Amino acid sequence: MKILDCTLRDGGYYTHWDFNRDIVRLYLGTLAQMPVDYIELGYRSVSQECYEGEYCYLPVSTLRFCKLHCGNKKLVVMVNAKEINETNIVGLLEPCCGYVDMVRVAVRPSDIKEMHKIIRVIKGMGFEICLNVMYMSTWQQIGGFFEELIGIENLADYLCMVDSYGAVLPDDIPEIINKIRQYTPIPLCFHGHQNMELAFANTLKAIDCDCQIVDSTITGMGRGAGNLKTELLLTYLSSLGEDIPFHSLNTLIDEFERLKDKYRWGVNLPYMISGAYSLPQKDIMEWMSRRRYSVSSIVQTLQNRTLGNKKLQFEPLEKSSAKYSLIIGGGDSVVVHLDAIQSFILKNKTCISIVFSSTKHLSLFDFIPSEIQRYICLVGTEGRRLQKYDVHRRENDIYVINSVACQMDTYIPSFAIEHTKQLPLCASNSEYPDSPLFISLSIATGKEIFLAGFDGYVNIDEDAYDLMHENQTILDNYIGDVKSLLPTRYNNLRVESIYTMI
Numbered sequence: 001m002k003i004l005d006c007t008l009r010d011g012g013y014y015t016h017w018d019f020n021r022d023i024v025r026l027y028l029g030t031l032a033q034m035p036v037d038y039i040e041l042g043y044r045s046v047s048q049e050c051y052e053g054e055y056c057y058l059p060v061s062t063l064r065f066c067k068l069h070c071g072n073k074k075l076v077v078m079v080n081a082k083e084i085n086e087t088n089i090v091g092l093l094e095p096c097c098g099y100v101d102m103v104r105v106a107v108r109p110s111d112i113k114e115m116h117k118i119i120r121v122i123k124g125m126g127f128e129i130c131l132n133v134m135y136m137s138t139w140q141q142i143g144g145f146f147e148e149l150i151g152i153e154n155l156a157d158y159l160c161m162v163d164s165y166g167a168v169l170p171d172d173i174p175e176i177i178n179k180i181r182q183y184t185p186i187p188l189c190f191h192g193h194q195n196m197e198l199a200f201a202n203t204l205k206a207i208d209c210d211c212q213i214v215d216s217t218i219t220g221m222g223r224g225a226g227n228l229k230t231e232l233l234l235t236y237l238s239s240l241g242e243d244i245p246f247h248s249l250n251t252l253i254d255e256f257e258r259l260k261d262k263y264r265w266g267v268n269l270p271y272m273i274s275g276a277y278s279l280p281q282k283d284i285m286e287w288m289s290r291r292r293y294s295v296s297s298i299v300q301t302l303q304n305r306t307l308g309n310k311k312l313q314f315e316p317l318e319k320s321s322a323k324y325s326l327i328i329g330g331g332d333s334v335v336v337h338l339d340a341i342q343s344f345i346l347k348n349k350t351c352i353s354i355v356f357s358s359t360k361h362l363s364l365f366d367f368i369p370s371e372i373q374r375y376i377c378l379v380g381t382e383g384r385r386l387q388k389y390d391v392h393r394r395e396n397d398i399y400v401i402n403s404v405a406c407q408m409d410t411y412i413p414s415f416a417i418e419h420t421k422q423l424p425l426c427a428s429n430s431e432y433p434d435s436p437l438f439i440s441l442s443i444a445t446g447k448e449i450f451l452a453g454f455d456g457y458v459n460i461d462e463d464a465y466d467l468m469h470e471n472q473t474i475l476d477n478y479i480g481d482v483k484s485l486l487p488t489r490y491n492n493l494r495v496e497s498i499y500t501m502i
Helices: 007-015 021-031 060-068 089-096 113-124 136-141 170-183 197-207 230-239 246-263 270-275 282-290 295-307 340-348 381-386 413-419 436-443 462-477
Strands: 002-005 037-044 073-078 101-109 128-133 158-162 188-191 213-216 324-328 352-356 374-377 398-401 420-422 446-452 483-486
Touching: 002 230, 007 246, 021 060, 021 246, 037 060, 037 136, 060 073, 060 089, 073 089, 073 128, 073 295, 128 270, 128 462, 136 170, 158 197, 158 213, 158 374, 170 188, 170 197, 170 398, 170 462, 188 270, 188 483, 197 213, 213 230, 230 246, 324 340, 324 436, 352 446, 381 446, 398 413, 398 436, 413 420
Parallel strands: 002 037, 002 213, 037 073, 073 101, 101 128, 128 158, 158 188, 188 213, 324 352, 324 446, 352 374, 374 398, 398 420, 446 483
Antiparallel strands: none
């Protein structure tokens, strides 16, 4: 049995494949002392339409750096089957010659036959080939899948069984392997995910079933719930008599634990549910990383999917005929300038509508006359926060969601259901369809649209940066006359002091 550590490749889903050089140097130097046979560095990818970092592309300088610090370990890169073809594969992998020993091809079960010619090309370049076939928990429900494996041993050196959803149980592994053995004698590998906290048990079962390579990552860093911890596997080997330099390993783990505090990979209830029902982890990772949604909201959405529940449908929003719209955000400037905002609203009460992008300051606006229409955006945890402000709601308030475009189910308090409207289908054409600002601008009408409480951020941590970038992108792409009445740190946003308008 051999160990393949894929920390930089699988863990890159959390860091956009950016890793500090000092951490990578420590990582490679530490694994050089361990009974780890292969180190997977990352992807060799074609150009993406978004930013991905160094270990998504692995330029030659990075390969050279890694080769210098990895000791005698074999280096591995991964390519995505959906990105490669006979035209681009040689150019993609040629720079790896002399640095990389194995190429792993990540492929969907339905696309194995399409990879035959490409695998021959890669093999002809002198690399070991491992075919990483995803969605292992679904293989036995796919008609004709195992027949596709006939003769694969003549093309690839290994077939890796990838438990993409973390849904495989230990008893499934010998059953699936016995099925594979009816069609091919190819050496097998196993890549487990931790959704059901079975990565270790499944890996031990795979080893018992003569899998020749098993995957792991430092601290379990990997997509979604993560992977088998390399340090756990090494501790197990130590109990069998393997000499493990734990002091060096502990130093490395300390560094990755700091990363874990920042990126928060690991098992939680949403990932458990996704594993139990073989649901994709991509959506959950996005929901969790953006931190707009509570865990309970994510769990409710997943439960609805498993039960086949349909989203609630609401009447489309009919826009106001008001001449102006004022969008209230959650910035502190709303509190500082509340008297001025009140004067502005009351001065324009016959021709203005109010949109609450956030419910944060809703309790401050009881002064708004009933003839002024109020719209309240519901996204993320806003519906639960709204319940706290029950005393401040009005019968003619309209609650607005974008359920047509958003994959997440929106929590709507019972008292708001009959007053909820949804944005029309055209509002799905946005990079951020669940953004409160995007929804607010979609609600707003009139000759001019004013913002208050969109301050931007002074102390920018990662969460604040993401939100500020999101809002800036929305403002940059908005077509229409919008201006801030209060100070703002957003660029390209016209500012007109509220004090000139009251």
